[in-house]
Amino acid sequence: MSRLSAELRLILRSRMGVGSLLLLLLLSSLAVWSGIAQMERQRETIARVSGEQRRDFAGVAATHGKPDGDAGYAAYYSFLLTHDAPPPLAFAAIGQRDIQPFVLRVRALGLQQQLYDAEAINAELALPGVFDWAFVLVYLAPLIIIALMHDLVTGEREGGRLRLLLSLPGQGLWRRRIGLRYALVLFALAVPFAVGAIVTHAPVAGTAAMLLVAALYLAFWAGCALLVGTAMRASASAAAALIGCWILLTLVVPTLASAAIARAIPAAKGIDLTLAQREIVHHGWDIAKQDTFERFFLNHPEWRGREGFEGRFHWKWLFAMHQVGDEAVARDVAAYRASLIARERWSERVGYLLPGVAAQGALHRIADTDPFGQFAYQDRIAAFHDRLRHFFYPYLFTDRPFTRADFARMPTFAPRLPSGAVPAAPLLALAVVAALLLSAGSRRVARISGADRA
Amino acid sequence: MLQRKMLRARRDLTIIEGTNAAILLSGVRHSYGPRAVLRDLDLTVRRGEIYALLGGNGAGKSTTLNALLGFIAPSAGAVRICGVDPVTQPAQARALLAYVPESVALYDHLSARENVDYFLALAGAARDRPSVIDPALEAVGLPVHAWDARVSGFSKGMRQKVAIALALARHVPVLLLDEPTSGLDPQATLEFNRLLDTARARDVAVLMVTHDLLSAVDVADRIGFLADGRIDEERTATAGSARFDLNALHARYAQPRAAA
Numbered sequence: 001m002s003r004l005s006a007e008l009r010l011i012l013r014s015r016m017g018v019g020s021l022l023l024l025l026l027l028s029s030l031a032v033w034s035g036i037a038q039m040e041r042q043r044e045t046i047a048r049v050s051g052e053q054r055r056d057f058a059g060v061a062a063t064h065g066k067p068d069g070d071a072g073y074a075a076y077y078s079f080l081l082t083h084d085a086p087p088p089l090a091f092a093a094i095g096q097r098d099i100q101p102f103v104l105r106v107r108a109l110g111l112q113q114q115l116y117d118a119e120a121i122n123a124e125l126a127l128p129g130v131f132d133w134a135f136v137l138v139y140l141a142p143l144i145i146i147a148l149m150h151d152l153v154t155g156e157r158e159g160g161r162l163r164l165l166l167s168l169p170g171q172g173l174w175r176r177r178i179g180l181r182y183a184l185v186l187f188a189l190a191v192p193f194a195v196g197a198i199v200t201h202a203p204v205a206g207t208a209a210m211l212l213v214a215a216l217y218l219a220f221w222a223g224c225a226l227l228v229g230t231a232m233r234a235s236a237s238a239a240a241a242l243i244g245c246w247i248l249l250t251l252v253v254p255t256l257a258s259a260a261i262a263r264a265i266p267a268a269k270g271i272d273l274t275l276a277q278r279e280i281v282h283h284g285w286d287i288a289k290q291d292t293f294e295r296f297f298l299n300h301p302e303w304r305g306r307e308g309f310e311g312r313f314h315w316k317w318l319f320a321m322h323q324v325g326d327e328a329v330a331r332d333v334a335a336y337r338a339s340l341i342a343r344e345r346w347s348e349r350v351g352y353l354l355p356g357v358a359a360q361g362a363l364h365r366i367a368d369t370d371p372f373g374q375f376a377y378q379d380r381i382a383a384f385h386d387r388l389r390h391f392f393y394p395y396l397f398t399d400r401p402f403t404r405a406d407f408a409r410m411p412t413f414a415p416r417l418p419s420g421a422v423p424a425a426p427l428l429a430l431a432v433v434a435a436l437l438l439s440a441g442s443r444r445v446a447r448i449s450g451a452d453r454a
Numbered sequence: 455m456l457q458r459k460m461l462r463a464r465r466d467l468t469i470i471e472g473t474n475a476a477i478l479l480s481g482v483r484h485s486y487g488p489r490a491v492l493r494d495l496d497l498t499v500r501r502g503e504i505y506a507l508l509g510g511n512g513a514g515k516s517t518t519l520n521a522l523l524g525f526i527a528p529s530a531g532a533v534r535i536c537g538v539d540p541v542t543q544p545a546q547a548r549a550l551l552a553y554v555p556e557s558v559a560l561y562d563h564l565s566a567r568e569n570v571d572y573f574l575a576l577a578g579a580a581r582d583r584p585s586v587i588d589p590a591l592e593a594v595g596l597p598v599h600a601w602d603a604r605v606s607g608f609s610k611g612m613r614q615k616v617a618i619a620l621a622l623a624r625h626v627p628v629l630l631l632d633e634p635t636s637g638l639d640p641q642a643t644l645e646f647n648r649l650l651d652t653a654r655a656r657d658v659a660v661l662m663v664t665h666d667l668l669s670a671v672d673v674a675d676r677i678g679f680l681a682d683g684r685i686d687e688e689r690t691a692t693a694g695s696a697r698f699d700l701n702a703l704h705a706r707y708a709q710p711r712a713a714a
Binding site: 167173450 | 520523525526545546548551552553554557559560561564571575577578581617630
């Protein structure tokens, strides 16, 4: 214990050591604060839109909820609110939440033209990435580790203290030094995160899993610093080599891997599905009504024989047209989703070799802010849209009046429950890579000899 | 071949058991690749004795220290610190010795007191300030006002005093010094030699590897000339004010260097 406290004092008396740790503590705190504020803004937006939604819906009900009200008008003008509130741990790993929609108002018309209507990714936000705790951990914390550990051995050699240190009887000097620096960096990262988790009432298991990711990822970099730091003769060379590793492992290779994955697994854009669906809907105006109904009846046979109407237009024809449009692009939708999932799976595999990718992916999965969280929200919207359509069809196909009371009976959206999970395989890979590096570094450090005076 | 090795081992054991030497090197050989650096080196230093090991560059002085510190494993022979083999029992051997490197480098952002305290902690020694650290700093003559000053502003002599204070505070029986007076002015050298007298008075065995003949003559009890990996000649101090014949020593010391 006394040796550990002596080492602690050695670090805390060093301006470089204290400065690096305080900087990390500050960045981590800022990231947590910013994440909480950003998620709070999303909750406020949902609450504000909910209020507006109630007023809008009441207006539609007042206008179209008459004793002889037409369900077509009600279905056409009733936008219903869906939302995806931030999961408790989203403050730490915002993931897709700042660029993907978390509020969407849908109506009984074709889903695909609505689902991606808001899929306008904010390029300015997407380019630099979000500043959150995951960003501080994945991109900035390794730099602090490098600053604190690159000259662990070379610094002593250059300072002329190596032989004196090695002539002392105590053992485990390097283990203590690495371990203490590692613990301090983890502490500087973990304390603001833990405070954020308490403030947001985050689940204990998820919080612990995120801390585990941080611990493993930092262990990887500590092992890297130990290995490179003992292999190099000079501190400047060790620092340069480690910065090179950082650039390669966190910036260059992940970018190249992402580009390669995108090239290998092409995926259309969501807006392409919208356009395809709209094309089919528009085409519906030009073809015989019966053709549209025949396609509609393939999946809705219960309404066969109810398609007839007088005049040039009936709402059931329009809603059938939209549904046919959705069904026509169903394969494209499935292919689009499959491509995105395949990309995610490949990113996960890349993470087996790139710890930064693994850590980031794991944090977003635990926080439920990755594309799978977005898919779950979309699935929830699709299920709700399905209920909405089937709610209106009896009114539309039987010409039943849609009254004020029917507005109150309309389905309401039930938000999804958080579906975050701990991804075992990437964490295991991260643990193995970190253990290998630490083990190799430990073997090298054990071979440091005082006889080497250079 | 095996028989020769057994005979040598038996001889080493006999020497070790038959002496009370705090520092012992017996028949030590060591090579760096094809280049033999130590060739059957025999050297002993008793407790309360100061031994100055002189030799030209490449004579094997640093290798001798490395062998005593357990940094290298000699290919033959025996090395003991108070009977402990520094190669097979490095931690135990290092617990018995203090080493002062040629250029005493301390942690510049710590004070003299904190440096001593830190290295004592690493050595697992007692670190009580009033009873261990302060008396040691006082014994080496470091001015009291410098005790809590950062060592970044210290001269080499002051740094050396801190290193010696560390050695004294550890109460070890063996002190190994690597070129201790190199770079010191005459006054600082004189002060340093008096520190060694203090160590000798505390029954410490001191092995001083040096180029500084004057300092060796001033303080050493014995002077050994290391040449070609072995002790070529050894002189013992005589009683009286002229402990060594300086002229003879100088002539002897200059000879191999000139030859080299």
